[in-house]
Amino acid sequence: MTWVLLIAAGLLEVVGVAGMNMVSEQKNIRSWAILIGGFGLSFLFLSIAMMSLPVGTAYSVWTGIGTVGSALVGMIVYKEPRDAKRIFFICLIIAAVVGLKLVS
Template sequence: MAWISLIIAGLFEMFGVTMINKLQKERNWQSLSLLFLGFGGSFLFLAYAMKTLPMGTAYAIWTGIGASGGAILGMLLYGESKDWKRLVFIGMVLSAAIGLKLVS
């Protein structure tokens, strides 16, 4: 259950990062509320996962999901560069997170 919570925390992190971009474009209470919801959910599920998982592993995977997911969402939703080198490094971050799961 801790690993599922950690993945959910990473998805909330991705949502929160997306809401930062939305807040920059639309300064309103709805965008701000969604931003707090995203990061609040992220921290809540991360804290739950860290009751079982080692802090270093949980934090590394959480940030990996958030960073990679944020970059991928930027490419899909906001027209950011899809250069092959960028995709290789995103793949490296994800493979490192999977590696941490395998050795934990």
């Protein structure tokens, strides 16, 4: 259950980042709700997961999921560059997160 909460926290961080972009484009209550709700729930789930997981592992996995998710959303939704180098380094982040899960 702890890992499910941690993954959810990482995905909600991506929602918060998407909310940041929405707020920068259009400042309305919906955009702010997505921004605050995404980050708020993300931090809540992360803090619960950190009760059972080592702080370094939990934070690294949470950050990795958020980084990869935000990069993928940027490439898919906002048409950011999809060059091979960028995808290679995203794969390295995924490998590091999986490695941390395997040793924790």
